[in-house]
Amino acid sequence: MRVRKLTFAALAVAAGLSLTACQSDDGSPAPSDSAASNAASSGGGSSSAGANASTGSGTGSDQGSGKGTGGTGGKGTSAGTGSSGSGGSAKGSGGKCRTNDLNITAADATVGGDKERTVAVEFTNTSGHDCTVSGFAGVDLKTNSGTISAKRTGEPATPYTLKNGKSVFFGVTYPSNDTGGSGIRITGLLVTPPGETKTASLPWPGASSLPITETGATPVKVGPIGSAGQGGAS
Incomplete structure (x- = not known):
């Protein structure tokens, strides 16, 4: 009888350990899914930030192009003013007496x-x-x-x-x-x-x-x- 009791007791302990292991395995997916979800959410934010950075870079390039065009226009106006002076022609008409x-x-x-x-x-x-x-x-x-x-x-x-x-x-x-x-x-x-x-x-x-x-x-x-x-x- 004593041997049989010990056997039942051993079986009970083994069954408890097995149940605990199963519960641990069954419970772990939930935290794992949550972590994956958080990682995915975090990755989405990084992608969005990257898109914003790309947009910002494009805007900066457009602004730089606009400034460059303005500078060229200014130089063209200045050169035109200089070439339109009539001082050289006036001096030429009053050259040496022939x-x-x-x-x-x-x-x-x-x-x-x-x-x-x-x-x-x-x-x-x-x-x-x-x-x-x-x-x-x-x-x-x-x-x-x-x-x-x-x-x-x-x-x-x-x-x-x-x-x-x-x-x-x-x-x-x-x-x-x-x-x-x-x-x-x-x-x-x-x-x-x-x-x-x-x-x-x-x-x-x-x-x-x-x-x-x-x-x-x-x-x-x-x-x-x-x-x-x-x-x-x-």
């Missing part, structure tokens, strides 16, 4: 008692716009012995803005022929404005001849623009 811009004449300007004789050459601006002239004109005397080129004097050259309709003068000096001989007969005057290649041919208004020099050096000299007449532009 031969065709000038009415060129010459007159005897010798003053009694001077050791040298003088012819004053006048440049009158007939171009219709202002122009600038400075330096020395090219001057040649036509003679029966060939052409004699005038030598520049050592006077400083001053630039002049010659307004339309105004004049400026310079002098051509030469010695008087006091030798009593025929000398070198002058037949004409050639004048080329500073920096030009086109020459104006004028009648000679001064004395009819030059003395013959032993050295052969030119006795004719030309002063800078503004060196005769009224001493500058009038």
Whole structure:
């Protein structure tokens, strides 16, 4: 009998342990399902956050593109304003005096008692716009012995803005022929404005001849623009 009781007792204990194990196995899925559900919910939140981050990045890119376009437009407007200035054209129309811009004449300007004789050459601006002239004109005397080129004097050259309709003068000096001989007969005057290649041919208004020099050096000299007449532009 005692052996049988122990057997029943052992069976009861084994049955209890088996029931406890089953209850533990049956109860565990519920917490496991809940954890999985929470993990899934948490994963969904991460996906949503990622989508928001993606949207934010796209918006930032659009804004950056908008700013870039605005900057390009601003630069275009500034460049257009700069190129539309008319200062360069105004200066271009008032450039240096060309031969065709000038009415060129010459007159005897010798003053009694001077050791040298003088012819004053006048440049009158007939171009219709202002122009600038400075330096020395090219001057040649036509003679029966060939052409004699005038030598520049050592006077400083001053630039002049010659307004339309105004004049400026310079002098051509030469010695008087006091030798009593025929000398070198002058037949004409050639004048080329500073920096030009086109020459104006004028009648000679001064004395009819030059003395013959032993050295052969030119006795004719030309002063800078503004060196005769009224001493500058009038």
